[in-house]
Amino acid sequence: MKNYWLMKSEPSEVSVDDALAAPQATVAWTGVRNYQARNFMRDAMRVGDGVLFYHSSCAAPGVVGIAQVASGAYTDPTQFDAQSPYFDAASQPEAPRWLLVEVQVLRKTRNLSLADLRADAALQDLLVLKKGSRLSITPVEPQHWQRILQLLE
DNA sequence: GCCAACGTTGGC
């Protein structure tokens, strides 16, 4: 059974266009430093799962692409790179704390904005719309996934 | 830049 996810990226870091320009339109999802989000990648994501590529912390936050999980979870190398903003001095190479998955963009979409999502009655329980929601990776219910694809048609 | 909400840290 395939699962669905919403994954936030700051377009100033990695935009959907950046991802599309990468080889195979695939990027390593570096920088997740939250245990709940990590656990989703480690325990629940499977290759082929659907991903909503979401731009956050920007002028026009919203869903901007359809993607899929393209690898299993493996060690995020940036945690050991002292030059990286994602460096974690407390993480030991023999017991890495942080993981990543690879994400492949399948197609860019129009920007289905946060306001659009909020305005849709069928999406009221979408996790990213919850007050105070900050998780960079959230599961998406199949009916929400279907509805969002419908809105993007 | 502001600020609400949340997660993590660390003293006790």
Place this chain on the structure above:
DNA sequence: GCCAACGTTGGC
């Protein structure tokens, strides 16, 4: 284990 302080997220 509690909880205050602190840092971060992210929309506005």
